[in-house]
Amino acid sequence: MRTADLIELLARDVSATPPGVVSRRLLAALVAGGLVTFAIVALVLHCQPLAAAAQQSWFWMKAVYTGLLTVTGALIVRRLSVPGSRLGTAPLAAVLVVLAMLALGAGQILSAAPAARLTLWLGQTWKICSPLILLLALPIYACLVVAIRRLAPTRLARTGAAAGFAAGALAATLYGLHCPEQAAAFVATWYTLGIAAATAVGAISGRWLLRW
Amino acid sequence: MLQQDQTEERLRPLMIRSLAGDSGAHRELLGVLGRYLRSYFARRIGAAEVEDLVQETLLAVHLKRDSYDRSLPFTPWAYALARYKLIDHLRRRKRSRHVPLEDAGALFAADDAEQGALHTDLDRLLQRLPDRQRSLLEDVKLQGLSVEEAARKRGVTAVSARVMLHRSLKWLNQALRDENG
Structure with a gap:
């Protein structure tokens, strides 16, 4: 087939595309994956008594931390799914949010009585927290991968890492509905580690999964 | 610049x-x-x-x-x-x-x-398309028919011909990628 014939053929396959397709597809993926993860949290892990928890500042501290990371992660994914677009300030914002949380956790540990520090840091559930967040991130990551492949990522490992990061952060937000831990030091460590693990899984698998 | x-x-x-x-x-x-x-x-x-x-x-x-x-x-x-x-x-x-x-x-x-x-990677791959899709594609490509004309000739609706054409192109894109991969 001559290239001119191919172009002629492609010109017959033109239909109008509404603007905003990229954001809509990624948002739909986050919602779809988020619903699956929410169902697992609600049906398998069970939510803590939410009316009481919502009165507490630690509940919102967790939600704001992971929520901000979800938003910045989604913005980075959006940029990376479009060829040639610049990353902008979202990665810096994500780093600053994590640093602020680490500072908050460190401050809490330092100001606590030495005997209470280990309990604050490990809580009751430190062993399962990060692995659960990683597992809960997988449905969201899978939905994001499907959506991103239909777009045009050109830096696959980086895009995979960003998708894993966004999936991990949203999973951590939903996990907060279940997890009764209250300490900033706990969240700064084990939540962050779970999100980091999801980021690593994305970076490694994105190179293969996101090829188009 | x-x-x-x-x-x-x-x-x-x-x-x-x-x-x-x-x-x-x-x-x-x-x-x-x-x-x-x-x-x-x-x-x-x-x-x-x-x-x-x-x-x-x-x-x-x-x-x-x-x-x-x-x-x-x-x-x-x-x-x-x-x-x-x-x-x-x-x-x-x-x-x-x-x-x-x-x-x-x-x-x-x-x-x-x-x-x-x-x-002619494309021509070789075209041969692997299902008959209906290939003949539609060839009508449009070789005979320069519009999608509507090609659809009428093959007895399908214009909408399904459009879908078929688009699917064929996507399939070709995938096949090109997977060929040596």
Whole structure:
């Protein structure tokens, strides 16, 4: 087939595309994956008594931390799914949010009585927290991968890492509905580690999964 | 730089009209892009492979065009896509896939209207399409029928003919990618 014939053929396959397709597809993926993860949290892990928890500042501290990371992660994914677009300030914002949380956790540990520090840091559930967040991130990551492949990522490992990061952060937000831990030091460590693990899984698998 | 600005000013409106459903603008855009791609690839891979990669990249531009954000410049989008296809091509052939990240101007530095030799990857793959899809594609390609005319000839609705054509193109894109991969 001559290239001119191919172009002629492609010109017959033109239909109008509404603007905003990229954001809509990624948002739909986050919602779809988020619903699956929410169902697992609600049906398998069970939510803590939410009316009481919502009165507490630690509940919102967790939600704001992971929520901000979800938003910045989604913005980075959006940029990376479009060829040639610049990353902008979202990665810096994500780093600053994590640093602020680490500072908050460190401050809490330092100001606590030495005997209470280990309990604050490990809580009751430190062993399962990060692995659960990683597992809960997988449905969201899978939905994001499907959506991103239909777009045009050109830096696959980086895009995979960003998708894993966004999936991990949203999973951590939903996990907060279940997890009764209250300490900033706990969240700064084990939540962050779970999100980091999801980021690593994305970076490694994105190179293969996101090829188009 | 000035030259690239002019390229941008020329191509971006074409892309925006193409996204709005203007097939004339789409044809013109792909024609211009094809000439730049040919020259860009010719400076980086063997002459025998250039035209196939041009076609593969044009198909990708066509199928991935809804990832273009109308508020952003067009030439960096096209350059990043071309570079991705080049790296993918080198990887499939197990060659060094180091392609320096340049300014988008690298793609638009020169153009070449002369079509090179064809391996005709596409023609070979066309033979593997299901009969109905292939005959529709050939009606449109070889006989220059509009999709509506081709649909009438094959006794299907125009809508399903459109869907079939689009699916065939997507399948070809996938098959090109998977072939040596």
